[in-house]
Structure formats: C-alpha cells, structure tokens
Amino acid sequence: xxxxxxxxxxxxxxxxxxxxxxxxxxxxxxxxxxxxxxxxxxxxxxxxxxxxxxxxxxxxxxxxxxxxxxxxxxxxxxxxxxxxxxxxxxxxxxxxxxxxxxxxxxxxxxxxxxxxxxxxxxxxxxxxxxxxxxxxxxxxxxxxxxxxxxxxxxxxxxxxxxxxxxxxxxxxxxxxxxxxxxxxxxxxxxxxxxxxxxxxxxxxxxxxxxxxxxxxxxxxxxxxxxxxxxxxxxxxxxxxxxxxxxxxxxxxxxxxxxxxxxxxxxxxxxxxxxxxxxxxxxxxxxxxxxxxxxxxxxxxxxxxxxxxxxxxxxxxxxxxxxxxxxxxxxxxxxxxxxxxxxxxxxxxxxxxxxxxxxxxxxxxxxxxxxxxxxxxxxxxxxxxxxxxxxxxxxxxxxxxxxxxxxxxxxxxxxxxxxxxxxxxxxxxxxxxxxxxxxxxxxxxxxxxxx
Numbered sequence: 001x002x003x004x005x006x007x008x009x010x011x012x013x014x015x016x017x018x019x020x021x022x023x024x025x026x027x028x029x030x031x032x033x034x035x036x037x038x039x040x041x042x043x044x045x046x047x048x049x050x051x052x053x054x055x056x057x058x059x060x061x062x063x064x065x066x067x068x069x070x071x072x073x074x075x076x077x078x079x080x081x082x083x084x085x086x087x088x089x090x091x092x093x094x095x096x097x098x099x100x101x102x103x104x105x106x107x108x109x110x111x112x113x114x115x116x117x118x119x120x121x122x123x124x125x126x127x128x129x130x131x132x133x134x135x136x137x138x139x140x141x142x143x144x145x146x147x148x149x150x151x152x153x154x155x156x157x158x159x160x161x162x163x164x165x166x167x168x169x170x171x172x173x174x175x176x177x178x179x180x181x182x183x184x185x186x187x188x189x190x191x192x193x194x195x196x197x198x199x200x201x202x203x204x205x206x207x208x209x210x211x212x213x214x215x216x217x218x219x220x221x222x223x224x225x226x227x228x229x230x231x232x233x234x235x236x237x238x239x240x241x242x243x244x245x246x247x248x249x250x251x252x253x254x255x256x257x258x259x260x261x262x263x264x265x266x267x268x269x270x271x272x273x274x275x276x277x278x279x280x281x282x283x284x285x286x287x288x289x290x291x292x293x294x295x296x297x298x299x300x301x302x303x304x305x306x307x308x309x310x311x312x313x314x315x316x317x318x319x320x321x322x323x324x325x326x327x328x329x330x331x332x333x334x335x336x337x338x339x340x341x342x343x344x345x346x347x348x349x350x351x352x353x354x355x356x357x358x359x360x361x362x363x364x365x366x367x368x369x370x371x372x373x374x375x376x377x378x379x380x381x382x383x384x385x386x387x388x389x390x391x392x393x394x395x396x397x398x399x400x401x402x403x404x405x406x407x408x409x410x411x412x413x414x415x416x417x418x419x420x421x422x423x424x425x426x427x428x429x430x431x432x433x434x435x436x437x438x439x440x441x442x443x444x445x446x447x448x449x450x
Contacts, residue, residue, distance in 0.1 A: 281341070
C-alpha cells in the first residue's frame with residue numbers, strides 16, 4: 001500500500017488559505033483518480049477538488065467548516081503500489097519549506113539563491129528596494145524586509161484596513177506578521193475608545209464588525225457560510241472605499257426583441273442562447289474602449305487605465321453570489337459572448353470554475369431584472385470603478401412620435417439600466433456619456449450585425 005496526501009490547493013496566486021465546505025466522500029470510501037473528493041471555498045471561488053489518486057480514503061484531517069493554509073494536508077488516501085506508480089508526486093512541500101509559524105515563506109526566504117521577484121511599483125515599491133531606509137534612518141535589514149512582506153493574505157488584510165504591517169509585533173519567523181497577528185491587532189484597535197482624537201479623525205476603515213442582534217424565542221440562528229461572510233465584508237468595504245453615485249436610463253428594447261425573435265432559433269442551432277444580456281454585454285464591451293475611465297481602477301493617488309476589457313457577470317447561487325469574468329469581451333462576437341455566458345454561468349452553479357475565471361475583472365454587470373426588479377443600485381465590485389445593473393425587461397405603454405410628428409401611446413418592450421460609479425474618478429458627465437452610447441447602440445442594433 002502507498003500513502004497519498006491530499007493537500008489544500010492554491011486556487012490563485014494571491015490565495016493563502018481555503019475552507020473545507022463539504023466532504024463528498026467518507027472515511028473508508030473507495031475513490032477513483034480525478035473523482036470529486038471535497039468542496040472548498042476561498043475568497044475567490046468555490047470549487048470541487050478531485051482525488052489525486054485512486055484508492056481508499058483512510059483519514060480526514062480537516063473537518064467541514066475549518067479554514068487552513070494552502071498546502072496543508074487535509075486527507076490521506078491509501079493506494080496500492082501499482083496505482084501509486086502512475087500518480088504524480090504530491091504537491092505538499094517538505095516541512096523545511098515552511099516557516100516556524102506554519103506559513104509558506106516568501107520567495108525571498110524560500111529561495112535565497114535567487115533574487116526576489118520585484119513587487120508592482122505602484123503598490124509595493126518599498127518591498128522591491130534592496131535596502132530601504134528604516135525608522136531610525138538606517139538601512140532596512142533582510143529580517144525587517146521579510147517581516148514587512150508577510151503573506152499575500154496578510155498584506156491584503158493590511159491594505160484593506162489601512163494598516164502598516166511594520167507597526168505590528170509579529171510572532172512568526174524574523175518577526176513576520178501572521179494572519180493571527182494582524183487580526184488581533186485589528187481587534188485591539190477596534191476596542192480603543194471612540195473619543196480618542198486619532199480615532200475620531202481616522203477614515204472609515206478598520207476591521208469590519210457586524211453588530212450582534214438578540215435572537216428571540218422560536219428564531220432560527222445559523223452561521224454565515226464563508227462565501228456569504230466574504231461577500232458581506234466586501235460590500236461594506238466597497239461602500240467605505242468608493243464615493244457611490246448612480247445614473248438611470250430607460251431603454252426601448254422593441255427593436256432588439258424583434259431581432260431576438262428572428263435569430264433565436266438560429267443561435268440555438270449553433271449551441272448558443274440569445275438573451276438580452278448578450279446584447280447588453282456586447283454594447284458595454286464596445287463602449288468601454290471609448291470610455292476608458294469606466295474600465296479603470298484607483299491605486300492610491302493614481303488611476304490605472306486597464307488595457308484588457310474583462311466583464312464580470314454576477315451569478316446568483318443558492319449559497320451566495322459569484323462573479324465569473326468574461327475575458328477580452330471586446331474581441332468577442334455576439335454569438336461568442338452568448339456561448340461564453342452560458343458556459344460560465346453553468347460552471348459557476350456546479351462549482352467547476354477555474355480560479356482565473358473569477359479574477360481580473362475590470363467592469364461588472366448584474367442582472368436582478370430576471371427576478372422582476374424594476375431597477376436597482378448595485379454596489380461597486382472593488383477595485384473596479386463602475387457596475388451596471390439591468391432591470392426587468394417587459395412590455396409597457398410608451399409615448400412615441402410618428403414620422404408625421406403625431407404623438408401616440410404604443411406598447412413597447414422597455415427596461416431600465418442603472419450605473420453605479422466611483423465619483424472619486426468618474427464624473428457624472430463621463431458616466432452619462434457612456435450610458436448614452438450604450439443606450440444608442442442597443443436601441444439601434446442592426447439585424448445584419450447579429
């Protein structure tokens with residue numbers, strides 16, 4: 001018999017930990033290679049993890065609901081030698097590749113024989129410097145630099161809460177700040193007296209705390225799922241970060257309704273579903289290139305104008321919300337968009353998305369109209385600067401002007417679009433020009449272009 005370790009995979013470059021959502025197999029069950037073994041949840045994606053080998057599940061080391069670092073052994077599979085010969089070596093690194101606090105070391109400490117990869121200039125220019133000045137005016141030592149680098153997860157938490165990692169007493173290797181250290185620091189900061197002058201003048205950052213409410217007799221109380229908790233924290237953080245403003249536009253979809261009816265069967269024969277969402281995504285992708293400020297991000301005092309146009313599409317799931325990304329949407333035809341949307345939505349619902357398919361979005365579209373919502377004001381998906389909301393599309397009475405100038409009331413297919421945008425960098429005129437162009441393209445869509 002041969003022992004095969006099942007480890008928590010790293011589902012994306014910035015992911016440092018994952019939560020076991022559900023075990024699909026029990027101890028003693030036989031499993032086949034690549035058969036779904038467990039479900040995990042990270043702050044990027046929910047996914048099913050396949051078994052690395054065929055055999056019998058003999059040990060479960062991490063229970064449902066537990067969160068562990070990537071490369072942690074979560075289970076053990078026993079397989080015979082013949083089967084083991086065809087199984088790739090486990091990806092779990094030797095324990096020597098871990099720091100004493102159990103965290104995966106940074107490139108600088110894990111491979112000292114190679115120069116460290118420089119960090120992005122805008123975000124961490126100091127981290128890339130070989131000898132940055134220390135607090136006392138001298139040169140920063142390698143231990144000080146290692147301590148400040150920490151893990152991607154710790155740096156992310158610090159950035160979201162405006163915390164300087166160098167000010168935290170770390171308990172890890174060389175004083176390295178761990179996740180436990182920074183969460184403890186934030187908890188302590190939250191308990192400081194609200195009347196303190198420094199606290200009163202501070203911006204609305206810090207640890208996101210959801211107030212406790214008393215449960216009454218007969219109430220049912222259940223903990224938030226990981227994806228729900230992450231969504232809640234992300235939404236509150238977004239409202240704190242961006243100056244939210246919204247614009248609303250009414251659209252006449254009557255021409256699109258005719259085109260959709262005429263082309264629907266043809267699209268189905270080609271393996272695609274022609275929906276209003278496909279038309280809207282096409283118009284948005286085409287106009288983001290004309291209005292680059294809507295396809296940007298804010299980085300400190302800088303504006304990053306994204307070259308790629310990657311549109312995130314919010315998908316409502318029974319257990320939460322996920323936003324798969326339609327990469328290079330401006331390069332796709334209408335039928336190409338239609339096929340990709342169906343594929344992404346289906347794999348989101350069955351937890352088969354790849355990590356890179358929920359990352360690097362530059363603009364987001366959400367469609368609450370499918371549930372009957374007339375119009376809504378969505379919250380911006382950070383670090384983007386705008387999100388488009390689609391209202392219900394239905395027949396309504398509308399005043400139209402005939403060619404002879406006479407006004408009449410007609411039955412038209414109508415709907416609302418809303419745009420939430422970050423007023424720090426997007427002015428009302430910028431947002432409204434973009435929306436006016438999207439409206440024009442949708443109301444004047446030519447059947448010949450489908």
